[in-house]
Amino acid sequence: MRTFRIVVAAHGELADAFVSAATLICGVLRDLRAVGLRPDDSPESFGERLSEALQGDGPVLVLTDLVGGTPHNVALMLARGRPAARVISGVNLAVLVEAATSTDALDAATVERLVALGRGALSDASSLTASRSP
Amino acid sequence: MTLKLVRVDDRLIHGQVVAIWLKALGAKRIVIVDDRTARDDFLREVLELAAPPGVPVEVHDLAAGTARVKQLASDPEPVFVIMRSPVTALRLREAGVEFPLLNVGGIGAGPGRKPLYRNISASPEEREAMRQLEAMGTRVELRIVENDRPVMFASVKE
Numbered sequence: 432m433r434t435f436r437i438v439v440a441a442h443g444e445l446a447d448a449f450v451s452a453a454t455l456i457c458g459v460l461r462d463l464r465a466v467g468l469r470p471d472d473s474p475e476s477f478g479e480r481l482s483e484a485l486q487g488d489g490p491v492l493v494l495t496d497l498v499g500g501t502p503h504n505v506a507l508m509l510a511r512g513r514p515a516a517r518v519i520s521g522v523n524l525a526v527l528v529e530a531a532t533s534t535d536a537l538d539a540a541t542v543e544r545l546v547a548l549g550r551g552a553l554s555d556a557s558s559l560t561a562s563r564s565p
Numbered sequence: 566m567t568l569k570l571v572r573v574d575d576r577l578i579h580g581q582v583v584a585i586w587l588k589a590l591g592a593k594r595i596v597i598v599d600d601r602t603a604r605d606d607f608l609r610e611v612l613e614l615a616a617p618p619g620v621p622v623e624v625h626d627l628a629a630g631t632a633r634v635k636q637l638a639s640d641p642e643p644v645f646v647i648m649r650s651p652v653t654a655l656r657l658r659e660a661g662v663e664f665p666l667l668n669v670g671g672i673g674a675g676p677g678r679k680p681l682y683r684n685i686s687a688s689p690e691e692r693e694a695m696r697q698l699e700a701m702g703t704r705v706e707l708r709i710v711e712n713d714r715p716v717m718f719a720s721v722k723e
Contacts, residue, residue, distance in 0.1 A: 500580035
């Protein structure tokens with residue numbers, strides 16, 4: 432059982448698509464929500480939906496798509512004063528699947544492990560395979 | 566003259582700014598002129614972290630920002646200046662900061678504001694500021710991201 436909730440905050444349809452893709456891989460996932468920035472959103476209107484998604488008991492992990500983007504900036508502001516909320520930027524499917532299936536507590540060590548895993552998911556795959564071919 | 570762009574955007578730094586404009590302009594420094602942000606330590610910190618590594622973000626109130634932008638305009642480093650409102654741009658211009666073009670890229674809907682162009686709205690005071698900037702010789706373009714066709718404020722005003 433996962434011990435924390437997850438909210439994906441991203442531009443456009445990306446947040447919903449991440450949740451849909453993670454569900455495709457993992458099956459139905461509880462306590463996983465998506466909040467997407469719409470073209471007509473202001474930081475305030477997006478913040479209202481994100482704030483609503485963050486409501487609830489226990490720790491919550493917010494995964495944002497782009498450092499400096501509005502979903503990320505707003506997530507950081509909303510996480511202020513919520514010791515139970517942690518924000519990781521640069522979400523990819525590998526880190527989302529790992530977080531969604533994690534049974535660890537949402538502490539500094541877990542966040543560090545997730546960040547390392549997400550970074551490791553990004554590779555120059557062609558050069559890796561080229562070095563193995565005859 | 567190395568103010569690469571003076572932009573009005575009420576989100577200040579966000580995805581379009583870091584992913585598109587910063588790269589297109591080759592700017593090496595972002596200067597935000599905004600009284601509200603200058604007073605808010607946390608918001609300032611969020612914006613400082615919002616730019617990519619190697620691009621410092623400075624946040625100043627109008628008085629300090631005017632002096633700083635004047636100084637940077639004669640410095641070789643390419644600078645990207647962002648503010649929330651055309652009224653701030655007018656104040657900078659009135660204080661003697663020269664810029665031939667004002668880019669208006671984002672003003673959300675709000676009390677007293679009416680739609681101007683696409684997602685850009687403006688209040689009567691903001692429209693008047695843009696008119697005055699044009700009268701002072703600064704062209705005012707409405708352009709959200711760099712590869713949009715710029716539309717001149719002069720061609721859309723009522």
